[in-house]
Amino acid sequence: MVSPAYVVLEPKIALNSEFFEYLYRTPAFIWQMDCNSKGITDFRKRLYWEEFKTLVTLLPPVEEQAAISTVIAEKLAVIDGGIALKQKQIAALKEYKATLINSAVTGKIKVA
Numbered sequence: 001m002v003s004p005a006y007v008v009l010e011p012k013i014a015l016n017s018e019f020f021e022y023l024y025r026t027p028a029f030i031w032q033m034d035c036n037s038k039g040i041t042d043f044r045k046r047l048y049w050e051e052f053k054t055l056v057t058l059l060p061p062v063e064e065q066a067a068i069s070t071v072i073a074e075k076l077a078v079i080d081g082g083i084a085l086k087q088k089q090i091a092a093l094k095e096y097k098a099t100l101i102n103s104a105v106t107g108k109i110k111v112a
Contacts, residue, residue: 007049019065022072023058032056 023029032055039045060068103109 005046007052014062015059016062016065016069018069018073019060020057022069029055029057 024033033047033052034045036051036055037045037047038051100109104111
């Protein structure tokens with residue numbers, strides 16, 4: 001993406017980009033960004049480079065960053081699997097409900 005509104009940064013040291021993607025999505029970091037952003041409303045706020053570079057960022061060794069990222073990815077896969085299972089169960093229940101209503105309305109089953 002090319003825009004004067006974006007700053008392209010290149011790390012000077014080795015780091016794990018997935019770790020920073022997870023870190024920058026944590027409530028604590030989002031709060032920091034919000035506090036340092038400028039604008040009159042939430043959807044118009046901007047975080048400029050001068051403020052961004054002052055944010056407190058954790059910097060464990062790159063091996064630890066990778067290990068943390070791996071654990072998070074594994075946990076997210078389990079969570080995503082659970083969500084997918086529940087979505088399938090909900091869809092099956094909706095289908096059963098529709099079938100049950102249809103059967104009751106058409107007189108295929110007796111409702112007491």
